Amino acid sequence: MTDLALHLRTLPRFRFGMLWAALALIALVLWLQPDLAAWAVKYPKSAVVPIAAWIGATMKWLIEHFQFLTRGLAAVIDIPLQVAFAVLAKGFSVAGVEIPRLSWVGVAGAAAIAGYAYGGMRLALVSGICFLYIALFGQWDSAMLTLALVIICVPFGVALGLLFGILAYRSKWLDTWFVRPSLDLAQTIPAFAYLVPILLLFGSGPVPGLVATAIFASPPMVRATKLALEQVSEDIQSFADMAGCTRRQKLWRVMLPTARPMLMIGVNQVIMMTLNMVIISSMIGAGGLGYDVLLALRALKIGAGLEAGLAIVALAIALDRISAAAAVPQVRHAPRAGANLVKRHPYLATAVIWLVLMTLLGLAVPALAKLPKDMTLTTAPFWSSLIEWINVNLFDIIDAARTWLLLNLLNPFKNFLSALPWVVFVAAGTLLGYQLAGWRLAALVGLMLLFPAVTGLWEKTMFTVYLCAISAFIACLIGIPIGAWAARIPSVDRVMSVIDATLQTLPSFVYLIPVVMLFRVGDVTAMIAIVAYAVSFAIYYTTAGIKQVPPDLIEAARAMGCTPRQIQWRVQLPLALPAIMLGINQTVLMALAMLVITAMVGTRDLGQAVFTALAKADGGSGLVAGLAIAFLGIVADRLIVAGAGRMRRRMGLPES
Numbered sequence: 021m022t023d024l025a026l027h028l029r030t031l032p033r034f035r036f037g038m039l040w041a042a043l044a045l046i047a048l049v050l051w052l053q054p055d056l057a058a059w060a061v062k063y064p065k066s067a068v069v070p071i072a073a074w075i076g077a078t079m080k081w082l083i084e085h086f087q088f089l090t091r092g093l094a095a096v097i098d099i100p101l102q103v104a105f106a107v108l109a110k111g112f113s114v115a116g117v118e119i120p121r122l123s124w125v126g127v128a129g130a131a132a133i134a135g136y137a138y139g140g141m142r143l144a145l146v147s148g149i150c151f152l153y154i155a156l157f158g159q160w161d162s163a164m165l166t167l168a169l170v171i172i173c174v175p176f177g178v179a180l181g182l183l184f185g186i187l188a189y190r191s192k193w194l195d196t197w198f199v200r201p202s203l204d205l206a207q208t209i210p211a212f213a214y215l216v217p218i219l220l221l222f223g224s225g226p227v228p229g230l231v232a233t234a235i236f237a238s239p240p241m242v243r244a245t246k247l248a249l250e251q252v253s254e255d256i257q258s259f260a261d262m263a264g265c266t267r268r269q270k271l272w273r274v275m276l277p278t279a280r281p282m283l284m285i286g287v288n289q290v291i292m293m294t295l296n297m298v299i300i301s302s303m304i305g306a307g308g309l310g311y312d313v314l315l316a317l318r319a320l321k322i323g324a325g326l327e328a329g330l331a332i333v334a335l336a337i338a339l340d341r342i343s344a345a346a347a348v349p350q351v352r353h354a355p356r357a358g359a360n361l362v363k364r365h366p367y368l369a370t371a372v373i374w375l376v377l378m379t380l381l382g383l384a385v386p387a388l389a390k391l392p393k394d395m396t397l398t399t400a401p402f403w404s405s406l407i408e409w410i411n412v413n414l415f416d417i418i419d420a421a422r423t424w425l426l427l428n429l430l431n432p433f434k435n436f437l438s439a440l441p442w443v444v445f446v447a448a449g450t451l452l453g454y455q456l457a458g459w460r461l462a463a464l465v466g467l468m469l470l471f472p473a474v475t476g477l478w479e480k481t482m483f484t485v486y487l488c489a490i491s492a493f494i495a496c497l498i499g500i501p502i503g504a505w506a507a508r509i510p511s512v513d514r515v516m517s518v519i520d521a522t523l524q525t526l527p528s529f530v531y532l533i534p535v536v537m538l539f540r541v542g543d544v545t546a547m548i549a550i551v552a553y554a555v556s557f558a559i560y561y562t563t564a565g566i567k568q569v570p571p572d573l574i575e576a577a578r579a580m581g582c583t584p585r586q587i588q589w590r591v592q593l594p595l596a597l598p599a600i601m602l603g604i605n606q607t608v609l610m611a612l613a614m615l616v617i618t619a620m621v622g623t624r625d626l627g628q629a630v631f632t633a634l635a636k637a638d639g640g641s642g643l644v645a646g647l648a649i650a651f652l653g654i655v656a657d658r659l660i661v662a663g664a665g666r667m668r669r670r671m672g673l674p675e676s
Contacts, residue, residue, distance in 0.1 A: 043451065046441075047444040060441050060443040061441045063474070063478050068475065069475060072640035073640060075639060075644065078640075101226055104168035104172050108165075123381070123389050126375040126379050126382075127151060133374065135341070137367035139341065139342070143341055146341055147338045150335065154331050157327055157397055157398065158391075159312075166308035166310065169229070170291065170294050172230060173237070174294055177233070177234045178241055181240070181241020184242045185245020189246050189250065203242055204657075205654075209650040211236055211300045211616065212300065214236055216638065226307060229297075233294050233297040237289075237290045241287065245283060257270070284346050287343060287347070299313070299529050309331055317536065317620065320536075320537070323400025326399075326400075326533055327403075329529065332530060337522070410538060411537075422544045430486075434482075438486075440482070442478050445469065446473070449469045456662035457666075469651070469655060477629065477645060480624065481648055484626045484627070488612055490547065494547070495550070496558045500603075503516075503603075504566060506559065507562070532617065542623075546618035546623045549614065549618050558603050558607045561604075565599025568599065569595045573591060602660070609657060612649055612652060
């Protein structure tokens with residue numbers, strides 16, 4: 021019986037080994053003799069399905085028949101947006117009376133008050149200094165345009181996320197067949213792909229950017245809402261039932277208030293994704309800091325681009341810290357019954373009074389309304405001179421490194437993937453899916469990998485896989501050792517947590533500026549920018565995974581005489597491997613997300629196809645290329661998650 025059980029256990033491994041060997045043999049034969057089955061090497065053009073043309077025709081029909089509705093909706097949405105622009109950035113007139121915009125001192129002070137309300141003096145200083153930096157470096161006007169877009173867009177994203185999160189919680193069928201697939205697509209389709217159809221329906225300007233941003237930013241709120249409602253304890257729900265609450269009362273008066281901390285985490289994610297998307301939306305007329313960065317990139321104005329990018333960072337840090345602190349439950353003394361509005365909300369009242377007072381004082385003291393230009397600072401000449409000095413004095417070293425990377429790393433891998441028959445690649449992905457999780461995952465992987473082939477995007481897909489894979493590999497090669505080092509030494513962990521949080525706060529545009537100035541355009545520039553953008557996720561998950569290893573196991577290893585190195589390599593890292601795999605998963609997905617941004621520096625992948633479609637207002641091509649990127653992300657996510665689950669089962673760990 022034991023021999024039979026051993027035979028049955030080793031049979032699947034032997035079968036998969038034979039299948040992989042057969043697949044490798046087929047790839048070798050097709051590589052040596054491509055004429056044997058030319059259709060299997062390169063997908064025939066005659067078999068390409070014109071999905072892009074069909075989507076384009078559908079978009080044209082929608083524009084012809086429903087554009088009056090979308091343009092009308094755009095006009096309605098534009099009203100609160102223009103009000104926000106007027107209040108924060110432009111000022112407005114009522115009955116011939118000019119009303120100024122809010123004072124920069126008032127806004128910076130209100131940000132500090134908000135920081136103090138949620139995080140004490142330390143957060144107040146961080147928030148105030150971030151806004152002060154924006155004003156001192158002459159980025160206030162653009163920053164207020166960006167902030168106005170965020171303020172108007174976040175409620176749309178939060179409301180959309182709450183709606184679909186509640187629906188997903190209440191209906192398992194709706195969650196499985198509609199909400200979850202929609203979220204997967206929404207979070208993997210590149211941001212640029214949202215802009216193409218929305219631009220055609222809503223026209224140019226800030227409104228289409230706002231609509232695209234609300235769609236792009238709502239998925240984290242959907243997931244947070246569903247998770248938050250699922251985590252409300254049964255005791256609280258039973259108490260609401262015994263109190264005679266209706267279903268609606270139970271949801272709105274019991275469950276949602278109880279789930280507030282988790283919901284606020286979702287709001288924080290919506291704010292950060294909104295800020296990131298608002299920067300991207302500047303390409304279709306949204307304006308703000310993103311537009312300044314875009315102009316600087318086009319004109320190669322290094323200093324101006326870095327200053328605008330750092331202003332984005334400052335705004336992102338302030339919004340991220342305040343919203344993250346708001347998610348932490350705080351003990352507050354309840355106001356007495358009948359207390360007025362000021363006593364119920366003292367910090368809000370203080371902020372409003374400060375804003376009004378500083379704005380009125382700004383009428384008498386113009387420097388309080390708008391910081392004079394001669395009082396602003398600029399580091400643009402310094403950054404321009406620094407980059408110029410580096411290019412003059414270190415050009416040979418930088419160019420040699422760039423050439424070495426191209427000739428010895430990037431080009432060989434790119435040529436290998438380009439020569440790989442499409443049939444073999446699709447079959448390999450399908451076989452891996454079956455080996456990890458059975459026929460369902462195999463069917464999903466196979467169909468999604470087949471999509472770029474049948475739509476005529478296979479060559480660009482291979483360029484995408486090559487650049488994403490090699491960038492993610494290097495990011496993990498850098499991030500995982502740093503994460504392990506940080507988990508071992510507390511002082512390093514404190515430093516890396518700050519760096520990691522800062523890297524995750526930076527909008528994706530910012531990474532391109534210094535890299536383009538040093539390495540020019542091309543694949544090397546794209547790879548470095550992607551690595552810089554994605555490496556923080558590898559660091560974070562590695563550190564978190566090692567920290568989550570049970571202390572009892574570490575003590576047991578010490579009791580057995582293991583050295584610190586043995587504990588790390590033979591206990592902590594193996595047990596943290598599933599978490600590290602999830603970090604690799606996030607690194608790959610972030611690399612894919614960054615690919616479309618790097619299309620601005622001359623790559624020839626699917627990101628470039630999306631970017632070109634946006635420039636040509638070609639909704640069909642943009643959506644098809646975006647879907648191809650989304651499918652690659654879903655395939656990578658499912659395979660890595662399945663692999664991590666398999667590791668957990670082998671180690672006897674519970675599923676996460």
